[in-house]
Amino acid sequence: MDVLFSTTFCLLIITGGFAADMSLTLVRNAQDTGAVCLDGSPPGYYYRKGSTDPNKWIIHMEGGGYCNDEKDCVKRSFTDLGSSKKWSSTKELSGFLSDDCTENPHFCGWSVAFIPYCDGGIYSGNVLHPVKVDIIYTIYFRGIRILDTVIGALLTAGVNNAEHVILTGCSAGGLSTYLHVDRIRGLLPNNIPMHALADAGYFLDAPNVQGDYAIREAGQYVFKMQNVSGGLNQACVTAYSKTNEDWKCIFPQYSYQYIKSPIFSFNSAYDTWQLANILQLGCLPPKCSEEQMKQFENYGQEFKAAVSPVIQSPTNGAFIDSCVIHCQSLSTTSWTQFKVDNQTVGDTFYAWMTGNTAMYKSKVVDCAYPCNPTCSKTAISPDEVV
Ligand SMILES: *[C@@H]1O[C@H](CO)[C@@H](O)[C@H](O)[C@H]1NC(C)=O
Numbered sequence: 001m002d003v004l005f006s007t008t009f010c011l012l013i014i015t016g017g018f019a020a021d022m023s024l025t026l027v028r029n030a031q032d033t034g035a036v037c038l039d040g041s042p043p044g045y046y047y048r049k050g051s052t053d054p055n056k057w058i059i060h061m062e063g064g065g066y067c068n069d070e071k072d073c074v075k076r077s078f079t080d081l082g083s084s085k086k087w088s089s090t091k092e093l094s095g096f097l098s099d100d101c102t103e104n105p106h107f108c109g110w111s112v113a114f115i116p117y118c119d120g121g122i123y124s125g126n127v128l129h130p131v132k133v134d135i136i137y138t139i140y141f142r143g144i145r146i147l148d149t150v151i152g153a154l155l156t157a158g159v160n161n162a163e164h165v166i167l168t169g170c171s172a173g174g175l176s177t178y179l180h181v182d183r184i185r186g187l188l189p190n191n192i193p194m195h196a197l198a199d200a201g202y203f204l205d206a207p208n209v210q211g212d213y214a215i216r217e218a219g220q221y222v223f224k225m226q227n228v229s230g231g232l233n234q235a236c237v238t239a240y241s242k243t244n245e246d247w248k249c250i251f252p253q254y255s256y257q258y259i260k261s262p263i264f265s266f267n268s269a270y271d272t273w274q275l276a277n278i279l280q281l282g283c284l285p286p287k288c289s290e291e292q293m294k295q296f297e298n299y300g301q302e303f304k305a306a307v308s309p310v311i312q313s314p315t316n317g318a319f320i321d322s323c324v325i326h327c328q329s330l331s332t333t334s335w336t337q338f339k340v341d342n343q344t345v346g347d348t349f350y351a352w353m354t355g356n357t358a359m360y361k362s363k364v365v366d367c368a369y370p371c372n373p374t375c376s377k378t379a380i381s382p383d384e385v386v
Pocket residue numbers: 126127128129227229230231
């Protein structure tokens with residue numbers, strides 16, 4: 001009896017007590033097709049087999065900004081965001097990617113593939129030749145080849161026979177979800193249902209506090225440097241090429257209307273990365289002056305106006321909250337506790353994906369800051385979450 005009890009107890013611990021780690025696979029033959037990280041090392045993915053639904057897959061593209069210019073990309077090529085050489089062999093994930101069913105009731109049993117970000121250019125670049133910088137450095141701009149190759153490896157690893165696929169990512173990975181969802185849809189067998197959740201990827205083409213479009217200039221530089229045009233949504237590129245404005249396709253407010261696949265937008269109207277890098281506000285509440293708070297509030301309104309294609313879409317879903325944060329799907333707190341109209345983002349996304357909106361709406365938009373009592377009391381800076 002005792003023996004039986006302790007054996008059962010041990011099994012429980014082994015199978016259910018610990019969160020399973022994700023383990024790394026490098027896609028070594030990627031180097032044959034030039035699908036390489038900034039430093040020339042191979043890309044890869046972390047994988048955890050789903051406990052109850054191994055044939056349902058969440059594919060997450062990691063975020064981490066972008067590199068501004070060639071020198072900045074050289075610097076990045078010596079970090080985990082530009083090289084696979086020092087990637088850890090395992091990874092633990094929370095929120096939407098957690099296998100803990102208390103934290104992540106709808107998706108805890110799904111298989112998860114996590115694609116580390118190492119191209120510095122929103123998984124979009126495609127410069128044919130290695131790029132020489134300062135004579136002694138050689139780097140590669142191959143984001144879109146990485147994406148094609150890693151998705152190809154995942155197809156072989158089981159996605160080919162998936163019952164359902166969710167494509168997701170936050171920050172640069174969230175933007176990548178908007179930019180590449182149709183391309184990835186095209187790489188998957190037609191009969192597999194696929195949905196997308198873009199977290200904190202709706203970066204605005206908007207002026208900073210001085211009235212300059214700094215983010216637009218930065219985006220245009222990366223667009224040229226990494227030769228991204230061929231990697232973007234081609235319907236968008238065709239439309240904007242007529243006026244020589246195909247760079248606009250890197251901004252969701254312009255490219256969203258060309259997306260054909262079902263996509264769900266998860267974003268704060270007061271995204272801390274946007275406040276710091278697009279608006280360049282220089283503070284986060286409660287440490288802002290009255291003048292800065294006005295700019296902050298205006299940005300929230302500007303965001304809601306720019307996200308109107310999402311709000312007006314008859315088929316797509318959204319959770320636009322007013323919590324001051326960046327990247328909410330990978331944080332336990334924002335995934336489980338932040339609510340809009342008394343529903344979490346998980347409830348909202350699940351209602352949208354399944355079409356079962358009896359209990360929960362598939363699209364919610366929050367009231368203006370600081371109306372939402374479920375948000376964290378203090379703003380969460382972008383470096384704490386990405
Ligand atoms: C830019 O990308 C396109 C494919 O999208 C390719 O045909 C062209 O050769 C690339 N240009 C350079 C300079 O690598």
